[in-house]
Amino acid sequence: DQQVKQNSPSLSVQEGRISILNxxxxxxxxxxxxxxxxxxxEGPTFLISISxxxxxxxxxxxxxxxxxxxKHLSLHIVPSQPGDSAVYFCAxxxxxxxxxxxxxGDGTTLTVKP
Amino acid sequence: NAGVTQTPKFQVLKTGQSMTxxxxxxxxxxxxxxxxxxxxxxxxxxxYSASEGTTDKGEVPNGYNVSRLNKREFSLRLxxxxxxxxxxxxxxxxxxxxxxxxxxxxxGTRLTVL
Numbered sequence: 001d002q003q004v005k006q007n008s009p010s011l012s013v014q015e016g017r018i019s020i021l022n023x024x025x026x027x028x029x030x031x032x033x034x035x036x037x038x039x040x041x042e043g044p045t046f047l048i049s050i051s052x053x054x055x056x057x058x059x060x061x062x063x064x065x066x067x068x069x070x071k072h073l074s075l076h077i078v079p080s081q082p083g084d085s086a087v088y089f090c091a092x093x094x095x096x097x098x099x100x101x102x103x104x105g106d107g108t109t110l111t112v113k114p
Numbered sequence: 115n116a117g118v119t120q121t122p123k124f125q126v127l128k129t130g131q132s133m134t135x136x137x138x139x140x141x142x143x144x145x146x147x148x149x150x151x152x153x154x155x156x157x158x159x160x161x162y163s164a165s166e167g168t169t170d171k172g173e174v175p176n177g178y179n180v181s182r183l184n185k186r187e188f189s190l191r192l193x194x195x196x197x198x199x200x201x202x203x204x205x206x207x208x209x210x211x212x213x214x215x216x217x218x219x220x221x222g223t224r225l226t227v228l
Contacts, residue, residue: 009154032215043118043204043219044157089156093215100145100208100215101172104156 003027004092006105014113019077021108023090026071030092034102035064035075038087047088048075080112116140118220120205126226127195135190135223137205145208146188147172147217148180150201157204163188165210195227 005024013019023033031052036044050057050064050073057064063076077084087109091102118139127133139146144165149157159172161180169180177199179191188207192199202224206217 004156006156034214034216036219041221043206043221045219046214046216049214049216095215100210100212100217101147101159101162102215102217104149104158106154106156 001026002105003030004090004103004105006088006090006108008108009106010109010111012111012113013080015082016079019075019080019084019110019112021075021077021088021090021110023073023075023105024071025073025092027092027094027103028071029094030103031095032093033064033066033073034091034093035062036089036091036104038089038107044089077110080110082112082114085110085112118205118207118218120203120220120223122223123221124224126228127192128228129196131195132191132193133195133225134192135203135205135225136187137189137220138187139205139207139218140186141207141209141218142185143207143218144185144210146182147206147208148178148188148190149204149206150174150199151204151222152201160190160203195225197227199225200227201225 034049035047038044087107090105093102147162148160163182205220
């Protein structure tokens with residue numbers, strides 16, 4: 001049973017518009033959520049995170065929203081740029097467990113068209 | 115400061131052959147991880163090491179062994195490779211008391227087992 005789900009395998013948006021990537025989780029023990037970005041032939045790189053005590057975290061063009069009651073988080077990119085085209089992974093971890101293990105979703109491929 | 119490095123970048127094995135994937139980090143991180151990523155899927159945790167001298171199984175440990183050689187190095191060994199182990203392997207590290215709980219990834223090793 002997948003504990004972290006990204007139900008949209010792909011998303012295509014126009015440059016300058018908003019990109020919204022969604023993620024759902026099932027494990028109530030998760031209390032830290034992260035987004036990673038991955039370009040082809042490279043390893044994932046950390047983008048933004050949020051702890052369960054917050055419902056929003058912003059970093060420049062990137063904002064993550066957390067709805068704990070719905071067990072849902074989303075990543076908003078405004079405005080979207082062609083360089084944002086990549087695979088985005090949602091990840092979740094339970095801080096109380098050892099070693100900061102994270103569970104990853106299957107990823108959403110974002111394409112930003114010029 | 116190279117971050118997380120992995121060798122080799124590519125490898126082709128025949129069924130039954132063995133090999134060791136090497137990983138090293140120069141960020142003085144305590145925790146290290148090995149993941150595999152199959153097409154269209156997220157990263158699945160194979161093994162992790164919370165600190166030097168300790169290793170634990172992740173989600174998909176069968177067919178693999180690991181060694182935390184020292185704080186810097188964490189190797190992954192395939193004793194008898196199988197076609198089902200064809201995948202891209204990522205090593206990652208994390209600082210125990212990180213503000214963002216993020217992991218730092220290497221560039222990956224693309225392994226094909228014939």
